[in-house]
Amino acid sequence: MGKLLEELGINWKLLLSQAVNFLILLFVLKTFVYKPVLSIIEKRKKKIEEGLAKSEEADLRLKDVDNICKDSLKKAEKESTALVEAAQARAKAKEQEMLKKAEDHHKELMEKAQLAAQKQREESEEEVIKNASDIVKRIIAKTVDLSPAKIDEALIKKAALEIKNGK
Secondary structure, eight states, X not given: OHHHHHHHTOOHHHHHHHXXXXXXXXXXXXXXIXXXXXXXXXXXXXXXXXXXXXXXXXXXHHHHHHHHHHHHHHHHHHHXXXXXXXXXXXXXXXXXXXXXXXXXXXXXXHHXXXXXXXXXXXXXXXXXXHHHHHHHHHHHHHHHTOOXXXXXXXXHHHHHHHHHHTO
């Protein structure tokens, strides 16, 4: 076999030394390079997996926050709708109250106007009766030639009332 290797141009000593060098280099590389590189790769793989897990967790939280936000918006919308409806109800009640007050005020003014008209009518009637009494006194005084002081007041008032009542 040594002859065969020599005929092929292979130096078995050199081949053996290169094999030993290769094994030493393989051992050194495996011990000092391959294991640390594998360790670094493993750490990076774990970090990537953690990042992916955190990303998925963040997506889930984001979805939860989005759902909470939507629920809050729906709740706020319902509350605002309820507030608007309550405000409209209060406005209607206030409108009814104001209409009632205006109607009551109108009735009160009408009553006051009627009372004032009634009072004015009564005052006018009293004045008419007074004027009529004076006229009746003068007429009676002229017809009977008596002094106005001697004419009976009761008779004049009775006559004025009869005139007033239309008798």
